[in-house]
Amino acid sequence: MELTNDKLTDMFTRMVRIREFDERAGLLTEEAKVVGSVHLYVGEEASGVGVCSTLNDDDYITSTHRGHGHLLAKGGDMNKMFAELYAKATGYCHGKGGSMHMSDLDLGILGANGILGAGAPIAAGAGFACQYRGKGQVTVCFFGDGAASEGAIHEAMNLAATWKLPVIFVCENNLYGEFMSYNSQHAIDDVSDIAQGYGMPGVAIDGQDVLAVHEAASEAVARARRGEGPSFIETKTYRYYDHVGRDYGVVPRPPEEVAYWKSRDPIDIFRKTLIERDVLTDASADKIVQSVRDDVEAAIKFAEESPEPDVSALLEDVYTEVTA
Amino acid sequence: MADEKKKGTKFWQAIAQAQAYEMEANPEVFVAGQDIEMGALWSTASGLRERFGPERVRNTPLSETAMAGLAVGSAVAGMRPVVEIMFVDFMACCMDQIVNQMAKMKYMFGGKAKLPLVIITHQGAGTGQAGQHSQSLEAWFAHIPGLKVVMPSDAYDAGGLMTASIRDDNPVIFITNKRLLGLRGDLPNEAYVVPLGKAAVKREGTDVSVIATGRMVQEALKAANDLAEKGVSVEVVDPRTLSPLDSDTILNSVRKTGRAVVAQEAVRFCGYAAELAAQIADEAFDYLDAPVKRIGGPFSPVPFAPNLEAEWIKGKADIIAAIEEIVPVGAPA
Numbered sequence: 093m094e095l096t097n098d099k100l101t102d103m104f105t106r107m108v109r110i111r112e113f114d115e116r117a118g119l120l121t122e123e124a125k126v127v128g129s130v131h132l133y134v135g136e137e138a139s140g141v142g143v144c145s146t147l148n149d150d151d152y153i154t155s156t157h158r159g160h161g162h163l164l165a166k167g168g169d170m171n172k173m174f175a176e177l178y179a180k181a182t183g184y185c186h187g188k189g190g191s192m193h194m195s196d197l198d199l200g201i202l203g204a205n206g207i208l209g210a211g212a213p214i215a216a217g218a219g220f221a222c223q224y225r226g227k228g229q230v231t232v233c234f235f236g237d238g239a240a241s242e243g244a245i246h247e248a249m250n251l252a253a254t255w256k257l258p259v260i261f262v263c264e265n266n267l268y269g270e271f272m273s274y275n276s277q278h279a280i281d282d283v284s285d286i287a288q289g290y291g292m293p294g295v296a297i298d299g300q301d302v303l304a305v306h307e308a309a310s311e312a313v314a315r316a317r318r319g320e321g322p323s324f325i326e327t328k329t330y331r332y333y334d335h336v337g338r339d340y341g342v343v344p345r346p347p348e349e350v351a352y353w354k355s356r357d358p359i360d361i362f363r364k365t366l367i368e369r370d371v372l373t374d375a376s377a378d379k380i381v382q383s384v385r386d387d388v389e390a391a392i393k394f395a396e397e398s399p400e401p402d403v404s405a406l407l408e409d410v411y412t413e414v415t416a
Numbered sequence: 417m418a419d420e421k422k423k424g425t426k427f428w429q430a431i432a433q434a435q436a437y438e439m440e441a442n443p444e445v446f447v448a449g450q451d452i453e454m455g456a457l458w459s460t461a462s463g464l465r466e467r468f469g470p471e472r473v474r475n476t477p478l479s480e481t482a483m484a485g486l487a488v489g490s491a492v493a494g495m496r497p498v499v500e501i502m503f504v505d506f507m508a509c510c511m512d513q514i515v516n517q518m519a520k521m522k523y524m525f526g527g528k529a530k531l532p533l534v535i536i537t538h539q540g541a542g543t544g545q546a547g548q549h550s551q552s553l554e555a556w557f558a559h560i561p562g563l564k565v566v567m568p569s570d571a572y573d574a575g576g577l578m579t580a581s582i583r584d585d586n587p588v589i590f591i592t593n594k595r596l597l598g599l600r601g602d603l604p605n606e607a608y609v610v611p612l613g614k615a616a617v618k619r620e621g622t623d624v625s626v627i628a629t630g631r632m633v634q635e636a637l638k639a640a641n642d643l644a645e646k647g648v649s650v651e652v653v654d655p656r657t658l659s660p661l662d663s664d665t666i667l668n669s670v671r672k673t674g675r676a677v678v679a680q681e682a683v684r685f686c687g688y689a690a691e692l693a694a695q696i697a698d699e700a701f702d703y704l705d706a707p708v709k710r711i712g713g714p715f716s717p718v719p720f721a722p723n724l725e726a727e728w729i730k731g732k733a734d735i736i737a738a739i740e741e742i743v744p745v746g747a748p749a
Contacts (some may be wrong), residue, residue, distance in 0.1 A: 152493060154489075183526070184525075184526060185524060185525055185526035186526040186527065187526075188523055188524055188526055189524040189525060189526065193524040193525060195525045195528075195529075197492075197525065197528045197529060202489065202492055202493070202529075203521065203524075203525065205517075206516070207512055207516050207517070210485075210512055210513065210516065210517055212485070213481050213482045213484065213485015213486065213488070213489065213513060214485050214488050214489035214492070214513075214517060215485075215489060216482060216485055216486055216489060217485050217486040217487060217488055217489020217490040217491070217492075217493070217497075218489040218490065218492065218493040219489070220486060220489070220490050220495075221489070221490045221493035221494060221495050222493070224446070224471065224490075224495065231489075243481060244481050244482075244485070244512070247477070247479040247481045247482035247485075248481075248482050248485060250477055250479060250482065251476065251477055251479060251482040251483075251486065254477060255474075408527065409522055409523050409526070409527035410522070410523055410561050410562055411522070411562065411564075411586050411660075412522060412530055412531075412585040412586050414583075414584055414585060414586070414612075
C-alpha cells in the first residue's frame with residue numbers, strides 16, 4: 093500500500109492518540125475516577141497502528157484485555173471510550189463492558205476480551221464468514237505472548253490453516269505475561285516459530301517500527317485477500333507499565349532492559365523518521381500532540397458529564413428479542 | 417404391526433430435515449462439526465453434504481474450542497452457524513466460548529452484537545460408554561444468562577425446535593438424548609416451528625403433574641400409561657426449552673393437580689429439576705397437597721458395567737414409585 097504523507101501523518105496521529113489516551117486512563121484509575129482496572133498499551137503503539145493501517149472498515153479484528161490501542165488504531169471514538177471507562181450510559185457498551193470489553197462492531201471490532209486467547213477462535217469464525225462471502229475481507233487476531241500459551245490460539249491457528257481462512261495472527265510480544273517474563277513462560281525465542289508447525293508463514297519483526305509492522309502486515313493481508321490463507325506476525329515490543337494500571341513496581345524489571353526499550357520508543361522513532369522525510373516538522377508534530385491532548389481532555393469532560401446507565405438497563409440486552 | 421412401527425419420521429431425521437429447510441431458505445446457514453460431512457455420528461446432518469455441498473457442510477478438526485469459536489465469530493459477522501459438538505461431555509473442552517463469549521457478547525458490547533447460532537450436542541447414559549460419554553449436563557448451560565437451552569423429547573418437537581433455534585438471533589444450545597434419536601413421529605412435509613420458551617402438556621391428567629425433561633418425558637408417559645390402569649390420572653408436562661422457561665404452563669398444571677414430581681436423567685444434586693421444584697414451592701405452595709418429589713441420577717459418574725449403569729439410570733419405575741408416595745393408589749385425591 094502506497095503511504096502518502098496524509099496516511100503517514102494519520103498513522104502518527106493514531107499512535108499519539110493511543111499514548112495520550114492510555115496515559116490519562118492510567119492516571120484516572122489511580123484517582124479512582126475510572127471504575128475497575130485498565131491494561132495499558134503504552135509502548136506498543138506501533139504494533140496496533142502498523143497492522144490496522146493496512147485494514148479497511150469492513151475488515152474484522154479481535155482484540156485483547158489490553159485493547160484500547162487496537163480500538164483507537166482502527167478509528168475508535170475517544171468520547172465513547174472514556175465514557176465506557178467511566179461506566180456511563182454514553183460509553184461504547186453503555187456502561188456494561190468497561191475497559192476489557194470495549195468494542196465497535198461498526199468498525200469490525202469483535203471485542204476486546206477478558207479471556208486470554210479467546211479472540212483467536214472467534215477470529216477464525218469471522219475469517220470463515222469473510223471467506224464464505226468472497227468479498228476479500230480479512231480478520232486480524234491480536235494477542236499477546238502470554239496468550240500464546242493458551243490452547244485456543246493453537247486450535248484457531250490449525251483451523252485457519254486447514255481451511256485457508258483469511259486470518260492474520262498478530263502476536264504482540266511485549267515480554268511479559270501478567271508479571272512474569274517471557275523467558276519464564278516459553279522455551280522458544282520467537283513465538284512466530286509456531287507458525288510453521290501449523291503450515292502458515294510466520295515472521296518476527298521489530299514492533300517498535302511502525303513502518304516495518306505496516307510492511308509485514310501489508311504482505312500478510314494481501315496474501316489473505318488473495319485467498320492464500322493465514323499468516324503469523326510476531327511484533328517484538330515492550331509493555332512500559334505493569335500488567336494492570338501504571339507502574340506499581342510489583343516485580344522490578346532490569347534497569348538496562350527498561351532503558352533499552354525506552355530508547356526505542358515507537359512514537360519517537362516514527363516522529364524522527366517523519367521529520368527526516370519532511371512529512372512533519374517539530375512544530376507540526378507538537379501541534380498534533382497538543383491537538384490530541386485537547387481531544388483527550390474534551391473526551392474526559394464528555395465522560396464526566398454523561399449520565400450513569402439507568403437501573404432499568406440491568407436486564408436489557410441479555411437476549412436479542414425475536415420478532416419471527 | 418411391524419409396518420405401524422416404521423411409520424413416521426425419526427427424531428434424527430427431523431433434525432436433519434429442519435436444517436435442510438433452513439439451509440434452503442437462507443444462504444447464511446451453514447453446518448460444521450466432526451464427521452458432519454458423512455451426516456454426523458448421530459445422523460442428525462444426514463444428506464446435507466450431498467444437497468448443499470462442501471462450502472456449507474464442513475468437517476472440522478477435532479477441536480471443540482475452535483469449533484465453538486467458529487460459531488461465535490461467524491455469527492457475529494452475520495452468518496447463522498449450526499455447529500455440532502458430538503457429545504455434551506466434550507462441551508467441557510469449549511466452555512469458555514460458550515460461557516464467556518457467546519453468552520455475554522451482546523450484553524457486554526452494549527446490545528449491539530447479534531449471535532444467531534446453534535450448538536447441537538447429544539447426551540445421556542445407557543450406551544455403555546462410561547463416565548466421559550454419558551453425562552447429562554443441561555443445567556450447566558441453563559445457569560448462564562444469554563444462552564437459550566433446548567431439550568426436545570420427541571421427533572416432532574426436535575424438528576420444530578431446531579427450526580426455531582436456527583431462526584433465533586440468540587445462541588441456542590440444542591441438546592438431544594442419544595436414546596431418543598430413533599423415536600418416530602408424524603411431521604409436516606414442510607418447515608414448521610415449535611416456538612422456544614413454550615412448554616407442552618404431553619398428556620393431560622388430574623391427580624399429579626410430572627414435569628420431566630428429555631428422555632424422562634418418555635419415561636413419564638410410560639408411567640402414566642401404567643398408572644392409568646390403577647386409576648391414577650397423571651399429567652405430563654415437558655418444558656422443551658429449559659431457558660427461557662415457560663413457568664406458567666408448569667405452575668398451572670401443578671395448581672390443577674395439587675401434586676408434583678420433577679424428573680431428570682442428570683445427577684439429581686443441583687440439577688435442573690431442583691429449579692423446577694423451587695419454582696413450584698415459591699409460586700404454587702398453597703395448591704400443594706403433598707411434597708414435591710424429585711427424581712435424578714445418583715451422585716456418581718455414570719459407571720461402565722451394564723448392571724451398575726442400569727442401577728444408575730432412573731426411569732419409569734422410579735417415576736411410578738415417586739407418584740405412589742404422594743398419590744394413594746386406589747384412592748386418588
